[in-house]
Amino acid sequence: MKVLSVFLIYIFFLSFSFTTCFSQEVLKDKLTLMPWPKEIKANGTKIIIDSNFTISINKQGNRVHNASVKFLRKLANKTGVFIDTGFPLYNNKKATLILKFQKEVDLSLETDESYELIVKKDKIEIIALTDIGIIRGLSTLLQLVNSNSNEFFFEGFIIKDCPRFKWRGLMIDVSRHFQPIEVIKRNLEAMAFMKMNVFHWHLSDDQGFRLESKKYPKLHELASDDQYYTHEQIKDIVNYADKLGIRVIPEIDVPGHATAILTAYPEFGSKESYEYKIERFSGVFDPTLNPINPKVYTFLENLFAEVSSLFPDVYFHIGGDENEGKHWDDNIEIQLFKKKNGLKSNHDLQTYFNIKLEKILKKYGKKMVGWDEIMTANMPKSAIIHSWRGKNEGFENGTLAEAVEKGYKTILSNGYYIDRMQPVEEYYLIDPTAEVRFTSEKEKLILGGEATMWGELVTPLTIDSRIWPRTAAIAERFWSPKDIRDVNNLHKRLRKISLQLEDFGITHLKNKDVILRNMTKGQEINSLNVLTEIYEPLKIYSRNKGGTEYKTFSPFTLFADACTTDAKDARIFNKSVNEFLKKSSKKSKQRLLSLLEKWHYNYLAFSELKTNPLLKNIKPFYSNLNSISLVLIEFLKEENTLKKDYNAILNSLTKLKEPMEDTELMIVSSISDLVKHFYLNK
Numbered sequence: 001m002k003v004l005s006v007f008l009i010y011i012f013f014l015s016f017s018f019t020t021c022f023s024q025e026v027l028k029d030k031l032t033l034m035p036w037p038k039e040i041k042a043n044g045t046k047i048i049i050d051s052n053f054t055i056s057i058n059k060q061g062n063r064v065h066n067a068s069v070k071f072l073r074k075l076a077n078k079t080g081v082f083i084d085t086g087f088p089l090y091n092n093k094k095a096t097l098i099l100k101f102q103k104e105v106d107l108s109l110e111t112d113e114s115y116e117l118i119v120k121k122d123k124i125e126i127i128a129l130t131d132i133g134i135i136r137g138l139s140t141l142l143q144l145v146n147s148n149s150n151e152f153f154f155e156g157f158i159i160k161d162c163p164r165f166k167w168r169g170l171m172i173d174v175s176r177h178f179q180p181i182e183v184i185k186r187n188l189e190a191m192a193f194m195k196m197n198v199f200h201w202h203l204s205d206d207q208g209f210r211l212e213s214k215k216y217p218k219l220h221e222l223a224s225d226d227q228y229y230t231h232e233q234i235k236d237i238v239n240y241a242d243k244l245g246i247r248v249i250p251e252i253d254v255p256g257h258a259t260a261i262l263t264a265y266p267e268f269g270s271k272e273s274y275e276y277k278i279e280r281f282s283g284v285f286d287p288t289l290n291p292i293n294p295k296v297y298t299f300l301e302n303l304f305a306e307v308s309s310l311f312p313d314v315y316f317h318i319g320g321d322e323n324e325g326k327h328w329d330d331n332i333e334i335q336l337f338k339k340k341n342g343l344k345s346n347h348d349l350q351t352y353f354n355i356k357l358e359k360i361l362k363k364y365g366k367k368m369v370g371w372d373e374i375m376t377a378n379m380p381k382s383a384i385i386h387s388w389r390g391k392n393e394g395f396e397n398g399t400l401a402e403a404v405e406k407g408y409k410t411i412l413s414n415g416y417y418i419d420r421m422q423p424v425e426e427y428y429l430i431d432p433t434a435e436v437r438f439t440s441e442k443e444k445l446i447l448g449g450e451a452t453m454w455g456e457l458v459t460p461l462t463i464d465s466r467i468w469p470r471t472a473a474i475a476e477r478f479w480s481p482k483d484i485r486d487v488n489n490l491h492k493r494l495r496k497i498s499l500q501l502e503d504f505g506i507t508h509l510k511n512k513d514v515i516l517r518n519m520t521k522g523q524e525i526n527s528l529n530v531l532t533e534i535y536e537p538l539k540i541y542s543r544n545k546g547g548t549e550y551k552t553f554s555p556f557t558l559f560a561d562a563c564t565t566d567a568k569d570a571r572i573f574n575k576s577v578n579e580f581l582k583k584s585s586k587k588s589k590q591r592l593l594s595l596l597e598k599w600h601y602n603y604l605a606f607s608e609l610k611t612n613p614l615l616k617n618i619k620p621f622y623s624n625l626n627s628i629s630l631v632l633i634e635f636l637k638e639e640n641t642l643k644k645d646y647n648a649i650l651n652s653l654t655k656l657k658e659p660m661e662d663t664e665l666m667i668v669s670s671i672s673d674l675v676k677h678f679y680l681n682k
């Protein structure tokens with residue numbers, strides 16, 4: 001009886017501490033998990049990471065073996081612990097980390113990725129139905145590494161987790177700018193860390209065809225600038241991704257976006273005597289495959305058969321976007337064909353083309369995915385509609401809603417165009433199910449979504465900084481429960497996750513210094529770096545209006561390339577101005593002073609640099625920022641001796657609003673508020 005009552009009291013306190021000390025909100029503040037798991041409870045224990053750390057698995061498994069080895073490498077590097085033997089052990093109950101799964105699976109839309117992770121005081125268990133579940137659990141465990149001054153440890157948690165959506169993708173366009181194998185591999189690693197499971201590889205477009213073709217070798221010989229993936233490299237990537245639990249979907253974009261294909265094989269084009277040349281600009285262009293030429297279908301059948309043999313996944317993306325059909329209009333035979341076959345518009349003709357492609361793909365065991373233009377009457381329901389145009393083009397509820405309404409499976413990219421360089425929260429708050437209310441049966445047709453990294457303005461040097469860390473936030477939207485949407489908490493976790501992405505080889509942070517060193521030609525970079533924390537690249541394609549400023553071989557080592565979205569000091573400054581104007585707190589005043597002084601002193605350092613054409617246009621902006629900073633410092637210190645004329649300040653402010661080297665200053669309106677406060681309230 002006595003034992004029982006002591007036990008009950010123990011249980012009472014345990015559950016008390018569960019709900020009070022470790023509520024979800026507290027945990028979200030305390031832990032850096034991303035994507036946030038479905039269920040998590042602390043159990044008040046911890047397990048120390050020491051040299052005896054070992055992993056046991058219940059059976060052989062290629063992916064689990066691979067993931068365990070990578071896990072140990074990361075754990076040792078993270079903690080500095082000299083792990084002794086580590087791995088592999090089989091069915092060893094004394095191991096520190098026990099991995100138990102029932103089966104290895106072929107990756108598909110239906111792959112079970114759920115797992116349970118239990119960290120106790122003497123061991124850790126990850127239990128899953130499939131080997132993919134184990135991989136997802138290991139990503140979570142790596143994020144639970146914690147430390148105090150003496151040791152590294154895992155805190156005790158019980159996590160039950162599974163994804164909200166089946167399709168959690170990242171598209172990388174390698175046509176506009178080629179991305180070598182190592183870029184793809186490091187991004188696959190980061191995707192797996194964020195539990196993403198689809199790599200959509202945009203392999204062909206107007207600017208290049210990036211795949212070796214043994215059947216049609218002119219494709220890679222004449223239309224890739226010798227920058228393409230061999231069959232061996234493709235197989236290597238597919239295999240690499242598979243080990244990480246990531247499916248690879250190839251995209252061969254047709255019938256539009258086909259300049260590269262037609263550069264190699266002009267005979268498949270729609271316009272006679274047209275000189276097809278790999279496109280160097282960005283935008284939408286006229287070269288289009290000829291849908292009434294039977295040889296085009298033979299070509300596509302052979303090409304798709306070859307591509308299909310390299311990519312085991314059942315889905316195959318045929319693009320299908322942005323075909324304006326101008327070259328179809330210019331071709332009399334095509335016009336006659338349309339008339340004869342009752343095809344009223346070019347879109348009807350494209351449907352005719354798509355339906356033929358769907359049949360070809362079927363022959364090779366593939367199902368079609370296409371951008372939302374492929375959604376027309378007669379398109380079989382086995383096709384996946386990839387929504388990118390949202391509510392544009394007359395789709396009142398958006399193309400995703402339309403696809404669901406019509407009974408198609410669908411994935412969302414509208415809102416996840418990371419190349420638009422918008423702030424992270426704008427992506428994070430978009431939900432694939434938000435467009436309209438569906439029945440739960442219909443909602444199942446929404447498979448998930450994809451972040452899209454279009455390649456017009458990126459090279460291997462900068463692509464990571466355009467993908468990460470914002471894609472981690474999108475990954476959370478696709479994996480975590482719908483109600484995980486606290487933006488402040490996201491920012492807090494994302495700052496730390498961003499650093500952890502470096503452990504996977506992601507270069508988004510370190511390559512900034514490379515760009516800045518190129519700009520200063522080896523002089524100090526700190527004074528320039530300071531500006532990258534308050535300037536951001538121009539957004540929503542205004543950096544490259546009309547696709548005409550930047551071409552394939554334009555430089556991507558400019559100030560705008562060193563800058564990214566969500567500039568850190570700008571966020572702090574804007575928040576502090578807000579707080580200062582509301583309640584004039586000492587803390588916010590101090591923060592403002594330290595930033596304004598930072599800009600002032602770094603301007604002085606910048607002025608001493610030997611200038612060059614990459615730096616010279618920055619100077620007048622920096623000088624303006626410096627003069628305004630000095631005035632504000634004096635006001636904040638209440639020793640306004642400069643007595644700068646209000647109109648002169650307004651003049652400086654107006655100039656600061658103008659774009660500088662394709663970037664914008666993210667603190668102009670806060671500065672303006674401060675200026676008004678000091679001049680007009682006094």
Ligand code: ACM
Nearest residue numbers: 321322371388454
């Ligand atoms: C697209 O952005 N043209 C799919």
